[in-house]
Amino acid sequence: MSHRLNLLAPEVRANPYPYYAELRRSAPVCQVDPGGIWAVSRYDDVALVLKNAELFSAKGGRIALLPPWLDRNPMVDSILLMDPPEHTKARAIVSRAFSTRVIPRIEPLLRAAGRGFVERLTPGCELDFCAELAVPIPATAIADLLGLDPALRAHFKRWTAAFVAIAAATPEMREGIRTTIVELEQYLREVIAARRAAPRDDLVSELLAARIDGVALTEPEIVSFLFLLLAAGFETTTHLLNAAMKIFTDHPEVYARVRADPALVPAFIEEVLRFEPSAHIAIRHVKADVEIRGVKLPAGTLVAALISSANRDEQVFPDPDRFDLDRERQVGLSFGYGAHFCLGAALARAEAKIGIEVLTSLPGRFEWAGRAPEWNISLTLRGLKECWVRYVL
Ligand code: HEM
Numbered sequence: 001m002s003h004r005l006n007l008l009a010p011e012v013r014a015n016p017y018p019y020y021a022e023l024r025r026s027a028p029v030c031q032v033d034p035g036g037i038w039a040v041s042r043y044d045d046v047a048l049v050l051k052n053a054e055l056f057s058a059k060g061g062r063i064a065l066l067p068p069w070l071d072r073n074p075m076v077d078s079i080l081l082m083d084p085p086e087h088t089k090a091r092a093i094v095s096r097a098f099s100t101r102v103i104p105r106i107e108p109l110l111r112a113a114g115r116g117f118v119e120r121l122t123p124g125c126e127l128d129f130c131a132e133l134a135v136p137i138p139a140t141a142i143a144d145l146l147g148l149d150p151a152l153r154a155h156f157k158r159w160t161a162a163f164v165a166i167a168a169a170t171p172e173m174r175e176g177i178r179t180t181i182v183e184l185e186q187y188l189r190e191v192i193a194a195r196r197a198a199p200r201d202d203l204v205s206e207l208l209a210a211r212i213d214g215v216a217l218t219e220p221e222i223v224s225f226l227f228l229l230l231a232a233g234f235e236t237t238t239h240l241l242n243a244a245m246k247i248f249t250d251h252p253e254v255y256a257r258v259r260a261d262p263a264l265v266p267a268f269i270e271e272v273l274r275f276e277p278s279a280h281i282a283i284r285h286v287k288a289d290v291e292i293r294g295v296k297l298p299a300g301t302l303v304a305a306l307i308s309s310a311n312r313d314e315q316v317f318p319d320p321d322r323f324d325l326d327r328e329r330q331v332g333l334s335f336g337y338g339a340h341f342c343l344g345a346a347l348a349r350a351e352a353k354i355g356i357e358v359l360t361s362l363p364g365r366f367e368w369a370g371r372a373p374e375w376n377i378s379l380t381l382r383g384l385k386e387c388w389v390r391y392v393l
Helices: 010-014 017-026 043-051 058-065 086-097 102-119 129-134 136-146 150-164 171-197 203-209 219-233 235-250 252-260 262-275 345-360
Strands: 029-032 037-040 126-128 281-286 290-292 295-297 302-306 365-368 388-392
Touching: 029 295, 037 043, 043 281, 043 302, 058 281, 058 302, 086 203, 102 129, 102 136, 102 345, 126 129, 129 136, 129 235, 129 345, 136 150, 136 203, 136 219, 136 235, 136 345, 150 171, 150 219, 150 235, 171 203, 171 219, 203 219, 219 235, 235 252, 235 262, 235 345, 235 365, 252 262, 252 345, 252 365, 262 345
Parallel strands: 037 302
Antiparallel strands: 029 037, 126 388, 281 302, 290 295, 365 388
């Protein structure tokens, strides 16, 4: 590649995969824009960076979450940006509160959201699948998980879209992001105060009751974790559902197979995760001088681990640009690797399963409604902003 790749350039956002293939081939460790950050693109190198928390610090994520124009973002104090041993302790306590028993409780609510979507469908109608189902499913899950007022679900998209845009925000977007953070923090503090006064069977009450070596979590610690859940658990799943719909409309033969055989739903979800990972890039910084493939990276260097490139690495996934339901190995790095492996992976898969089952159990099917896909602006997440489709019988 003769010039430096800009990860945020519109043509790269629209289809990064040919650019990543070129990086894997000719410059697997190289500088890219914005900001001359170093990118690693081969599967083994991405896995190494994510796995080796001694050498690659998660605090590198500050660059994406707390740029100089932003004075405050509670998410930078969350487990996502902690290194061991601090991370190990804090993750143990939040994961206890975030146990798998949340899934059976949430499933009936998600199925109800699915039924509401089906009831609104009429033959020939055009709809934005993103607004109609890809947002409501994770919004329902997170609202229930956090015990938030369902009436506030409409705000979720705005709140979380603000976080994920931080690293790529234009000057005009900055004031809106600052205001959103203040608004959300204030709201979450009110929820915490309410649960302190009257505990319920929900995550916030469990976090308040939790103890590490006999010590309770502080209010800022709880706020930062709730910020993380909203940002990490919502937009990512919306993007996954939108990506699934786009694959159905781009590949009618895949859609037909999954409709004919519901047992293929889990394999379909795994292949969507590999093919279009919504957590596109993870950021780390180098703690001590290191060399990858002969390239010296001094301490302090920022590294972008290109998860989405790793998932298309031909050394690991033969014919990687083909969406293949029958792939022998499907699991890529979509939920991360090592210490920070996604805490919500089981929940995300459960949400996706319910969403996909809605799409495959209908008498009709969906077609792309002809509007050009538009991708979000974010350094770390990638997904469609809207997903216009037509329902045909
Ligand atoms: C398709 C959906 C999802 C994808 C692709 C995804 C992906 C990821 C990835 C790649 C990481 C690691 C980031 C890194 O190493 O820097 C991560 C971490 C995390 N995810 Fe997810 N995630 C999804 C859904 C969820 C959901 C539904 C929740 C919870 C409601 C969640 C909660 C978290 C948390 C708390 C972490 C931080 C774990 C830690 O730092 O120890 N995620 N996720």
